[in-house]
Amino acid sequence: MTNLDMGFDTDDLLAIKMEGIKNEEALYHQVAQIAGVKSITTSRFLPGIEGGWTPSVEFERNTP
Structure with missing residues (x-):
């Protein structure tokens, strides 16, 4: 990720x-x-720094 064009300027973030x-x-x-603040956005995690997305699966009547 550090060498790819992210499509936006990563300086001054x-x-x-x-x-x-x-x-x-x-x-x-x-x-x-x-x-000087041009825009603001939110995210649950910082790309490349934090992870944590875990898919969940639910089963009917707790039966796999």
């Missing part, structure tokens, strides 16, 4: 771990008002 933040929407709006 900031990632904030939201663990423990009680009002994510308020933080989102405050950051949006900072001069």
